[in-house]
Amino acid sequence: MxxxxxxxxxxxxxxxxxxxxxxxxxxxxxxxxxxxxxxxxxxxxxxxxxxGPEEIREAAVRALRDGRGNQYPPGPGVPELRTAIAEHQRRFHGLEYDPDTEVLVTAGATEAIAAALLALVEPGDEVIALEPYYDSYAASIAMAGGVRVPVTLRPHGPAFRLDLDELRDAVTDRTRLLLINTPHNPTGTVLTRAELAAIAELAVERDLLVVTDEVYEHLVFDGEHVPLASFPGMRERTVTISSAGKTFSFTGWKVGWVTASPELVATVRSAKQFLTYVSAGPFQYAVAEALRLPDxxxxxxxxxxxxxxxxxxxxxxxxxxxxxxxxxxxxxxxxxxxxxxxxxxxxxxxxxxxxxxxxxxxxxxxxxxxxxxxxxxxxxxxxxxxxxxxxxxxxxxxx
Known part of the structure; x- marks a missing residue:
C-alpha cells in the first residue's frame, strides 16, 4: 500500500x-x-x-424468538426501553425526563460519550476531564478536534480527591465542556454533594456544558451517588450518560443511554445516527425489564x-x-x-x-x-x- x-x-x-x-x-x-x-x-x-440475572437473559431470548428488535429498531431506541429509562431516573434520582424527547439509546456508554463530544465540541474547544480518565474520553475529544485539559485527582488519605480550586483555574474563555465521571474509573472516587454543588455553580457561572458518565451509579459502597443534573441550573446544560453493562453484568450487550433536555438530546442524536445508527435491538427489550427489577x-x-x-x-x-x-x-x-x-x-x-x-x-x-x-x-x-x-x-x- x-x-x-x-x-x-x-x-x-x-x-x-x-x-x-x-x-x-x-x-x-x-x-x-x-x-x-x-x-x-x-x-x-x-x-x-x-x-447477570437469568430472567433478564431469558427476556432477551423471548425478544429474539418473538421477532422484537431483529430488524432496525427506532433510531432513538425502542419505546419500551426509553420509558423504562425515564422511570429509572424518576425512581432512583427524582429526575423527570420525557421518554419521547429527552432519552436516547446508544451502543453502550462509550458511543454515548463519543456522540456527545462529536456533537458538542468544535475544533479548538477545550474540554476539561478528571484525570485519570477512561481511555475513550481522550480519543473522543481528539476525534472532535477538541483540546483535552486534565484536572488531576490525587491521593488524599485512603481516597483520591478533586481539587476544586484547580478545576476552577482550568476554565478559560475557550472551555466548552466539563466531562465528569462519578463514580470515577479508575480511582473509585464518588464525588460528594458539596463537590458536585461546586461543579454545578462553576458550570452555571461560566455557562459551560457538562457531560456526566454515571455508568457505575448503582455500584456505590460508601457515600451516595447524586446526578449532577439534579443541581440548580444543571438540567438544561447536562448530558447524563449511563448503561446496562455494569449494573446488570451483560457488558457484551452494549446498551447505553443519554438523558438530557430535548435540545441536547437532538444534538447528540445528530452525531449518534452516523455512528451505529441503531444497535442491540432485542437486548433493548430485555434491558427495559432489567431497569424495573426490585430494589x-x-x-x-x-x-x-x-x-x-x-x-x-x-x-x-x-x-x-x-x-x-x-x-x-x-x-x-x-x-x-x-x-x-x-x-x-x-x-x-x-x-x-x-x-x-x-x-x-x-x-x-x-x-x-x-x-x-x-x-x-x-x-x-x-x-x-x-x-x-x-x-x-x-x-x-x-x-
Whole structure:
C-alpha cells in the first residue's frame, strides 16, 4: 500500500489520522492477551466473569424468538426501553425526563460519550476531564478536534480527591465542556454533594456544558451517588450518560443511554445516527425489564461487590501494596512503591510471570504520566474463588 505526500511535508503521509496518532492498541488488549498467553488471572479488564440475572437473559431470548428488535429498531431506541429509562431516573434520582424527547439509546456508554463530544465540541474547544480518565474520553475529544485539559485527582488519605480550586483555574474563555465521571474509573472516587454543588455553580457561572458518565451509579459502597443534573441550573446544560453493562453484568450487550433536555438530546442524536445508527435491538427489550427489577436486586449487587472489594483490597494490602479504598466502581487502585517499584507499566508487564495475575497500569489514564506512574488498577468484579486464588498468588510479592 502506498501513501501520498501532502504539500510541504517530508516523506509519506501516515495512514492514521493525526488526531488519533497517540492512540494505538489499548492497554486492555495488550494485558488481556498477556493473560491468555500466560494462563494468568485477568484482573485487568472490567467485565464480570458471570452473567447477570437469568430472567433478564431469558427476556432477551423471548425478544429474539418473538421477532422484537431483529430488524432496525427506532433510531432513538425502542419505546419500551426509553420509558423504562425515564422511570429509572424518576425512581432512583427524582429526575423527570420525557421518554419521547429527552432519552436516547446508544451502543453502550462509550458511543454515548463519543456522540456527545462529536456533537458538542468544535475544533479548538477545550474540554476539561478528571484525570485519570477512561481511555475513550481522550480519543473522543481528539476525534472532535477538541483540546483535552486534565484536572488531576490525587491521593488524599485512603481516597483520591478533586481539587476544586484547580478545576476552577482550568476554565478559560475557550472551555466548552466539563466531562465528569462519578463514580470515577479508575480511582473509585464518588464525588460528594458539596463537590458536585461546586461543579454545578462553576458550570452555571461560566455557562459551560457538562457531560456526566454515571455508568457505575448503582455500584456505590460508601457515600451516595447524586446526578449532577439534579443541581440548580444543571438540567438544561447536562448530558447524563449511563448503561446496562455494569449494573446488570451483560457488558457484551452494549446498551447505553443519554438523558438530557430535548435540545441536547437532538444534538447528540445528530452525531449518534452516523455512528451505529441503531444497535442491540432485542437486548433493548430485555434491558427495559432489567431497569424495573426490585430494589433487592440493586441492593444485592452492591453488597456483593462491596464484599469482593474488601476481599481483594485486604489481600492486596497483605501483599504489600498501599490500597486506595474505592467508594464505588469495579476497581481498586494500588500504589506499588511500598514494593520497591515505581513504574506501573513495567510492573504490570512482569506481574503475570511473577505471580500469574494481570492488572492495568493507571498511567495509561493520565496525560501527566508521572502522576500515574506508581499506581496500578485491579478489577474485583470476579467470582469469589477467582479473587481468593488471585490473593493467594499475590502473597508472593510481600516484602
Amino acid at each position: 502506498t501513501t501520498h505526500r501532502t504539500a510541504g511535508e517530508e516523506g509519506p503521509r501516515p495512514l492514521l489520522n493525526r488526531r488519533l496518532a497517540e492512540f494505538g492498541t489499548t492497554i486492555f488488549a495488550e494485558m488481556s492477551a498477556l493473560a491468555l498467553s500466560t494462563g494468568s488471572i485477568n484482573l485487568g479488564q472490567g467485565f464480570p466473569d458471570t452473567d 433487592a436486586y440493586f441492593d444485592g449487587l452492591r453488597d456483593d461487590l462491596r464484599a469482593k472489594r474488601d476481599l481483594l483490597g485486604e489481600g492486596l494490602a497483605a501483599a504489600g501494596f498501599t490500597v486506595h479504598r474505592p467508594a464505588g466502581t469495579y476497581f481498586v487502585t494500588t500504589d506499588i512503591r511500598p514494593l520497591g517499584e515505581t513504574d506501573g507499566f513495567a510492573f504490570c508487564r512482569a506481574l503475570p510471570e511473577r505471580c500469574g495475575v494481570v492488572a492495568i497500569p493507571n498511567a495509561v489514564f493520565y496525560d501527566h504520566r508521572d502522576e500515574g506512574a506508581p499506581f496500578v488498577r485491579f478489577a474485583f468484579c470476579k467470582r469469589v474463588d477467582v479473587l481468593e486464588e488471585a490473593v493467594a498468588r499475590l502473597k508472593s510479592l510481600a516484602p
